[in-house]
Amino acid sequence: MPYDVSAVRAAYPALADGYAYLDGAAGTQVPETVIEAIAGAYRRGIGNVGGTFPASHRSDGIVAECRAAVADLAGGHPDGVILGPNMTTLTYRLAYALSRGWRAGDEVVLSRLDHDANVRPWVQVAERTGAGVRWAEVDLATGELGVAQYDTLIGPRTRLVAVTAASNVLGTRPDVPAITARARAAGAVSYVDGVHASAHGPTDAAALGADFYATSAYKWSGPHVGAVVADPDRLAGLLPDKLASASDEVPGRFETGTSPFADFAGVVAAVDHLAGLDPTATGTRRQRLLTSLAAAEAYELELFAVLLDGLAAMPWVTLYGKPARRTATAYFTVAGRSPREVSGHLAGRRVNVWDGHNYAWEVTAALGIRSAGSAVRAGLVHYNDRADVDRLLAGVAELADRSPADRAPEHRGRPAPGDAG
Template sequence: MSYDVVRTRSMFPALEAGWAQFDAPGGTQTPRAVGEAIAAAIAGPLSNRGTSSPSERNAEQAVLDFRLAMADLVNGDPRGIVHGRSATQLAYDFSRHLAEDWRPGDEVVVTRLDHDSNVRPWVQAAARAGATVRFADFDPATGELPVEAVAGLLGERTRLVAVTAASNLIGTIPDLAAVSAAVHGAGALLYVDGVHYTAHELPDLDALGADFFTCSPYKFLGPHFGVLAARPELLERLSPDKLEPSTNAVPERFEFGTLPYELLAGATAAVDVLAGLAASPAAAAPDASATDTATPDASGGTARPAAAPATPASRRARLIASYAALHEHEVALRDRLEHGFAELPGATVHSRAARRTPTLLATFTGHEASELTRRLAGRQVLAPSGNFYALEASRHLGLGDAGGLRVGLAPYTDDDDVDRLLEGLAAVLR
């Protein structure tokens, strides 16, 4: 099915301001349906979770729906879906949980391709435990992170490997399945930062081989918070500090305080919008398989309803179709951008991996990236510049802390946006 970008753009009130938005790697614009879901949840009857009143049941349903939606998105178990304030906060939390078992002489592997939120928490946790940190390098000439770069660092004392599913700076998508096989072969755990990946590729926890996988709804049309997905039985092995009266059920034992029910409702709506990107408006409405009510299990957690035979209308199936259509659309626009950048004077594009997201990092001889950002903004084109917290990657590319101009696509990006960016860059470079 062809991708209808005109219909998609009509869902985003923010686009009426007239800007060409290329800042999606930092966070997408929000569809009307997501804002309406947040407003409906917070303005309707709402209280702490329970079953005695409509307000309690609304809160309970918001949590159950959120876990089901995220489980559909990552092809996981809703009992393994953990809410967090951000992916960074989740990495810090789980670095502390996991490092409780680390001892001097143990080893942790991180990569120079990653956002610092999947580097520094592990480096700091290792330092406290007396463990050794090993850095896997990517090839700055190609942007590739070879499997051997990680596998060559593994040993019998390796406890955890932290790696990105897609670089937020240059878009590289490593071969995670091969990395996972090597990591698990060494008896270690794999913690995957999927924040940038999930905006462009549909996650599948089993196929990726991730023990822990994080993402952030605001990168894929939703509100601002983070999500961690893992197997429930793996979460059961971790015992975080918690308040005495709070539940010890998984995943609730990792979620401190009252959850933001309205934001959870917004994230559910965002997944439903994503699932409808390849459908006609009539077919895009959530179906019964996407909204079945989960029921409490014996431990006080939530159990997924008995799985019905997969149908073309199931939310996971619709997500697969939508991501396929979105991928085709974004690759076509990325190709246009890359050809256009190749014709600009002094341009160097650092996004070169064979498999990569539609995210380009570029530098221009004789021009500061921050100045290009400022001048493009004068043309209502938003293309941010910097290292975007991928500090190790920026330095490894020889760009220091300054980074470059980053251009990222989103479901609402169209050919006119690309034209405006290329024309704007050509003008300001002159």
């Protein structure tokens, strides 16, 4: 049956405010089931884990359910799911643990395509350990991250290869399995940033060859919770910094402080929601996720073709990147208008988009646009519809005829970065 976007949208209370939410690449809205799951956890009563009383037992169960849900989403094992406040924090935590044995002369291979959360932690631990940094470059005309360059970048001293599963600004989906295969052949660890990719199609961390796969629930209709999925046996060999009194168990020893247990209940509800996007999907939750997210991806890309064709038909619009495989994410500028002016104009038309570098620090510098405010990002997710796209295109079309005197002064200013990872 056709993808029923009207039924999907009905599950999201925030969408009733009349805005076109095309800011999903920086964080999605949440369905009623997620809101109720979080509120329900508080209503029933929760305590810290490891106690002898019912409220503590409920938290124990929520944590276990959250690990199982994320494992189903990513294609991992619950015992290998590390939970935390966000991907950036967890990546810093793992960077310290993974780099303990690095020495001067070791190397890490990073990509200019990546969100800075999969760049800066590795750059900084490399500086501390004396390891070198090698860069995979982006084809600026297409937005592609060529695989062949990794043949010379990866060598016997490579300790880690970090790469994104999808660019959060250009939408590019690199050939991650080919890159991680080269890393594995050299004995290096692969750290894959799946924050943007997880929201836009089925995920199989093992098929990607990811030794570590990072994701964030707020990008796929959940609360602000991050996760990293890895083989439990690999985690057992890592010793993170932690309190002496904290658990030595895996994966708990990577999780510092008291966790947001009610939010974890929201993560479970978000995964269940995604599994039901295609009401005809059957089987285990993992199987239903694969079916539903494939249907959502096909729908997004069909709608995105309308958005992309509409922007490409406007001579005053410059689009960045035209990768062969991509998410439904457009990054563009409008002639004579700053990105902040464009996003402000669209906000006045009740269209939510982001402007700025969106933490794609390296690629916006390589494109030569970062110092001028970078660009405007409009991204589709599974609840956007044709009306959202039409409103965006109409708003951008208006900018062809507006003179500088018509620009709304309240929208000038320093671009907000958005998309913190």
